[in-house]
Amino acid sequence: MSISQAVETTGDGSGTEFRRGVASCAPVLFGTIPYALVLGAQAMQKGLSTVELSALTGLNFAGGSEFAAIQLWTSPPHVVLIVAITFLVNSRHLLMGAALAPFLRDLPRRKAFPALFFLCDESWALGLADAKQRAAAGISPAFSPRYYMGAALAMYLTWVAFTTLGAMLGPMLGDVATYGFDMAFPAVFLVLLRGMWKSAATARPWLVSLVVAAFVYLLVPGAWYVAAGALSGLVSAWFFWREEA
Known part of the structure; x- marks a missing residue:
């Protein structure tokens, strides 16, 4: 239906x-x-x-x-x-x-x-x-x-x-x-x-988050790559939005 x-x-x-x-x-x-x-x-x-x-x-x-x-x-x-990791991951x-x-x-x-x-x-x-x-x-x-x-x-x-x-x-x-x-x-x-x-342009924060998380995963012990990926994605989304505004 x-x-x-x-x-x-x-x-x-x-x-x-x-x-x-x-x-x-x-x-x-x-x-x-x-x-x-x-x-x-x-x-x-x-x-x-x-x-x-x-x-x-x-x-x-x-x-x-x-x-x-x-x-x-x-x-x-x-x-x-x-708590810090939970906050950053859930910040999305x-x-x-x-x-x-x-x-x-x-x-x-x-x-x-x-x-x-x-x-x-x-x-x-x-x-x-x-x-x-x-x-x-x-x-x-x-x-x-x-x-x-x-x-x-x-x-x-x-x-x-x-x-x-x-x-x-x-x-x-x-x-x-x-x-x-x-x-x-x-x-x-x-x-x-x-x-x-939607498009490659709107997916740029996804790529930033992926690259940052991968580098942190390889270089920093523990689960900090999760927080790094979440935070970098949010920050990059804000910067890209400012460029378009």
Whole structure:
């Protein structure tokens, strides 16, 4: 069913919009499950309990920063370093939220704040793409809260459930990298990047982030390449925007 048919038949606030969001997220969910299991297994190998991991994934809900935190986890943990890395990796949400802001402006806070809490790369990409398609089709409002929450909640519940399952199955799975599961995480992000591609010019911050992260990975021990890539991407995006403004 097309966007127009769904809206005309049921209205923007119907359960059909929620189911449409879940359905559109389904292909991404299958790619999420393997690296959710990987994160859970790695967390157990680092000494976290199942309850601690469920709290981490449920309250933070940002896979990239969770992987970085698990990689840096020691006993006792380097809290300042982990917090700094988490902030820098998640700082991309500032740009993601800014991109959604025009579509969320008319929503009451009781709806806007939950939407932002459940914001992740996948739900953001789907929600933004759907809002732009609806706007191009002349559908008002362009942003469908039910569609977005269908995709976001499906992503959230799948992530928390399968990271927890990965923690429970960790001792049985052993080294999950031997199964190739560790490739699922970058594969999903490559698909999302392809969906957001507009031109080589607008992708320049991606290249800066990639080059800086690669150099730091080769030259600096630890996970500082994650922070370096995130920060350099943000700074370069700001400079390129100033050049165009």
